Amino acid sequence: MKLMVSFSRKKVHEPIIARVVKDTGVLINVERARIEPGEGDVLIDVPNGSAEEVSQKMRDLGATVRVLEDAIHHNETECVDCGACISICPQDVFSFDDDWNLVVDQKRCVLCGRCLQACPHGALSLLR
Incomplete structure (x- = not known):
């Protein structure tokens, strides 16, 4: 935890x-x-x-x-599954499933905020 x-x-x-x-x-x-x-x-x-x-x-x-409980909020409605967050994340929080939908592993997040800057649609936010 x-x-x-x-x-x-x-x-x-x-x-x-x-x-x-x-x-x-x-x-x-x-x-x-x-x-x-x-x-x-x-x-x-x-x-x-x-x-x-x-x-x-x-x-x-x-x-x-x-x-x-949850470090990062993923707004699935706003997300276009572009993967920009995948390449920037140092903790491998983000990945794609078999259908190329973004998957978020909350347990790995360390609140660095890099994904927020990389997301072109603002679909990610930190829960503070």
Whole structure:
């Protein structure tokens, strides 16, 4: 399950991911991170059965946690199945099925936004 973890240096005073891994024993995969001097956002992937435990521990340490059920919205009405998003995506989120219709694998998305820029019809949007 994907979790978006936001934190402020004013509230979080230690390496939050390392602390959560050490305390829970749950392995965390960092998929994307934006770290600034005073704050940051980290997109992590954790096993579904451990998401609540990891979320609560991070909240206890001062972070804000949001569960991301769907990372990207695909407007099938607007999409013309051109495949522009396929070539630009670094995570292989997009593919074609046997009938050449666009298929979106939500679990692979890391919210980089490259597909939004590539889509000529604006059929993709990020869910934030």
